[in-house]
Amino acid sequence: MKKDTSIEIRWHGRGGQGAVTSAELIALAAIHEGKFAQAFPSFGPERRGAPVLAFNRIDAENPIRIRSGVVKPDIVVVLDPGLVTLINVTDGLKPGGCLVVNSTRSVEDLQQEFSGDWKLAVVDAASIARELLGVNIVNTTMVGAMVKAAEVVKFESLKAPLNERFGARASSNFEACMRAYNSTVISQITTTGTKKSKSFPMEKIPGWRELLVGCIVTEPGNTKKFGTGDWKSQHPVWDDKKCIKCGICSLFCPEGCIQPNEEGYYRANLFYCKGCGMCAHECWTQAIKMVEGT
Amino acid sequence: MTSKRVGIESSLAVSEAVRLANVDVIAAYPITPQTHIVESLAEMVANGYLDAEYIPVESEHSAMSACLGSCAVGARTFTATASQGLILMHEVLLVAASLRLPIVMAVANRALSGPLNIWGDHSDAMITRDAGWIQIFIENGQQAFDQTLCAFRIAEHPDVLLPTVINIDGFHVSHVIEPVYILDQKSVDEFLPPYKYPHPLDPDDPITMGCFAAPNLYTEARKALDASVRASKKVILDTWKKYGDLTGRYYNPVEKYKADGAETILVTMGSYSENAMIAIDDLQDEGKKIGLVRLRLWRPFPYEEVQEALSAAQNVIVLDRAISLGGPAPVCSEIRAALYTLDKKPQVASVVGGLGGRDISPDNFKTLIDLAMQKLKAGETQEIIMFGVRE
Numbered sequence: 001m002k003k004d005t006s007i008e009i010r011w012h013g014r015g016g017q018g019a020v021t022s023a024e025l026i027a028l029a030a031i032h033e034g035k036f037a038q039a040f041p042s043f044g045p046e047r048r049g050a051p052v053l054a055f056n057r058i059d060a061e062n063p064i065r066i067r068s069g070v071v072k073p074d075i076v077v078v079l080d081p082g083l084v085t086l087i088n089v090t091d092g093l094k095p096g097g098c099l100v101v102n103s104t105r106s107v108e109d110l111q112q113e114f115s116g117d118w119k120l121a122v123v124d125a126a127s128i129a130r131e132l133l134g135v136n137i138v139n140t141t142m143v144g145a146m147v148k149a150a151e152v153v154k155f156e157s158l159k160a161p162l163n164e165r166f167g168a169r170a171s172s173n174f175e176a177c178m179r180a181y182n183s184t185v186i187s188q189i190t191t192t193g194t195k196k197s198k199s200f201p202m203e204k205i206p207g208w209r210e211l212l213v214g215c216i217v218t219e220p221g222n223t224k225k226f227g228t229g230d231w232k233s234q235h236p237v238w239d240d241k242k243c244i245k246c247g248i249c250s251l252f253c254p255e256g257c258i259q260p261n262e263e264g265y266y267r268a269n270l271f272y273c274k275g276c277g278m279c280a281h282e283c284w285t286q287a288i289k290m291v292e293g294t
Numbered sequence: 295m296t297s298k299r300v301g302i303e304s305s306l307a308v309s310e311a312v313r314l315a316n317v318d319v320i321a322a323y324p325i326t327p328q329t330h331i332v333e334s335l336a337e338m339v340a341n342g343y344l345d346a347e348y349i350p351v352e353s354e355h356s357a358m359s360a361c362l363g364s365c366a367v368g369a370r371t372f373t374a375t376a377s378q379g380l381i382l383m384h385e386v387l388l389v390a391a392s393l394r395l396p397i398v399m400a401v402a403n404r405a406l407s408g409p410l411n412i413w414g415d416h417s418d419a420m421i422t423r424d425a426g427w428i429q430i431f432i433e434n435g436q437q438a439f440d441q442t443l444c445a446f447r448i449a450e451h452p453d454v455l456l457p458t459v460i461n462i463d464g465f466h467v468s469h470v471i472e473p474v475y476i477l478d479q480k481s482v483d484e485f486l487p488p489y490k491y492p493h494p495l496d497p498d499d500p501i502t503m504g505c506f507a508a509p510n511l512y513t514e515a516r517k518a519l520d521a522s523v524r525a526s527k528k529v530i531l532d533t534w535k536k537y538g539d540l541t542g543r544y545y546n547p548v549e550k551y552k553a554d555g556a557e558t559i560l561v562t563m564g565s566y567s568e569n570a571m572i573a574i575d576d577l578q579d580e581g582k583k584i585g586l587v588r589l590r591l592w593r594p595f596p597y598e599e600v601q602e603a604l605s606a607a608q609n610v611i612v613l614d615r616a617i618s619l620g621g622p623a624p625v626c627s628e629i630r631a632a633l634y635t636l637d638k639k640p641q642v643a644s645v646v647g648g649l650g651g652r653d654i655s656p657d658n659f660k661t662l663i664d665l666a667m668q669k670l671k672a673g674e675t676q677e678i679i680m681f682g683v684r685e
Contacts, residue, residue: 208514214394215515216493217502
């Protein structure tokens with residue numbers, strides 16, 4: 001088998017954060033440089049806020065023929081800080097590989113989460129995006145951080161695809177990208193993480209003999225086992241001093257996960273809350289604030 | 295067992311079988327040459343002769359969709375269609391199989407457009423080949439009656455639970471009045487146990503049907519369905535044995551006619567088998583060592599029985615009444631595949647004929663066999679012989 005010359009990247013984001021666009025921009029920049037490249041999403045039924053994946057392959061020498069998913073990436077980019085503790089973002093990351101994370105935490109603090117021979121790059125992409133773009137969409141910002149951490153394409157090569165993709169908004173996105181490029185802090189993970197390693201339970205998938213006739217599901221209401229709480233990057237917090245117990249938040253919650261507690265104050269069940277913020281928007285005494293984190 | 299010999303159109307014999315099976319729901323849309331089946335059933339329901347729900351729908355797609363629903367609540371369900379109607383059902387046909395709903399359907403086989411043609415051939419059945427339905431072919435009115443009754447027992451058997459189609463050649467069988475023995479109600483009731491779906495839709499005991507399967511489950515779901523289609527042969531054999539014991543009319547997945555010891559075997563499926571028998575009789579009288587093998591069970595495909603029936607022959611001639619444009623003729627393709635693993639393989643000639651109602655008379659069969667024999671002798675078996683085509 002010929003020596004593998006391609007670099008593989010896995011992007012972790014949430015539906016709506018633009019991970020697919022990040023991968024697209026990198027591929028276009030690489031192709032622009034005359035390299036071979038692929039960008040593709042993980043095809044699935046994900047909705048806004050749900051953890052999603054996007055992938056890149058870049059090869060400076062050879063055409064890329066493989067059509068399978070990336071399972072042993074050289075680089076992992078995490079667009080949403082909450083995902084670090086939610087899913088195994090370093091799954092399959094090659095030794096010597098690079099992990100790029102959007103986080104407000106310091107590189108020293110964050111590296112306690114990981115055990116492996118990896119380079120860790122950290123940038124507070126959310127602050128950059130909010131300041132320069134006015135929204136918490138960090139795709140272009142994280143592209144800058146990734147290119148700084150692992151120079152898979154030249155920074156200048158990003159300009160053309162950004163212009164093409166963003167038109168009038170290209171210059172602010174390019175600025176966010178450059179700010180991230182210049183402020184990314186990189187360190188080698190030298191010690192093993194001190195935090196207890198998390199286990200990520202795998203759902204048991206039945207074999208064909210175990211399926212019921214017609215693949216029916218006999219347990220009614222099992223959707224309640226399907227936590228949608230990991231879709232959120234923000235969660236609602238109630239100020240009970242302002243709350244008049246009107247229940248508007250509960251009424252408007254599209255997930256139906258807001259209920260009154262024993263004292264009659266409302267709370268969201270965070271196992272289901274998708275962090276859409278509709279409760280905060282509808283609350284007319286402004287008793288609800290959306291706070292970062294799951 | 296008592297039965298009454300009556301002169302009846304084969305379509306109406308099918309309707310009689312459906313009535314005797316005491317179906318609960320019929321959802322259908324009329325289409326030539328199937329119309330007489332559902333017309334007569336509608337009349338029976340309207341006259342109170344059959345206590346069933348007749349759902350007149352606006353299309354075949356809706357007919358099959360209504361059948362899904364009724365079968366899923368545990369109602370014995372029947373429909374009939376043909377040709378364009380069958381292919382309009384197609385999306386739902388595959389769902390019926392994957393949900394394991396034992397709907398019974400009669401198809402009065404007819405050519406597919408285009409050109410528009412209302413006459414008989416097997417194009418419609420062939421395009422439904424991979425839908426996961428059990429598929430049975432018949433040759434005359436009696437078999438249409440018998441197999442319709444058997445279909446309910448096969449489809450609804452707890453080890454099967456698969457939709458089943460009875461393929462009845464349009465016009466050549468569907469519209470022919472002929473003598474048919476109609477079973478009495480008591481015998482049918484004894485032969486056909488009540489339908490009991492293991493997990494019927496019930497508001498008091500809710501289940502989910504037709505749910506989504508991601509790549510990590512779809513393969514298992516398809517494997518389970520394929521395994522159940524293959525395994526259904528055991529119940530099919532058992533049902534036909536029981537029906538034979540009851541009526542004296544025995545059926546088999548592959549049926550031989552004067553084929554033992556024959557050097558050359560003609561393989562047919564459907565009603566032209568009877569024409570072929572007449573030709574075989576004449577040819578054997580002339581001292582020719584030729585026999586006939588009829589394929590009754592099309593899905594699940596009876597590999598072992600085909601091998602057993604054909605392995606001793608030197609030559610096999612397969613007649614298809616359908617064409618796979620740009621590919622091998624469908625029945626012949628399967629026969630060749632079944633023979634491929636044998637150490638000593640017969641030569642196989644592929645003939646396509648009888649398309650869109652074009653007749654193949656017993657005399658035509660003799661010509662067809664002559665033509666195929668010439669090709670076999672010359673070793674020219676790659677090309678399909680398009681029988682009767684004008685140059």
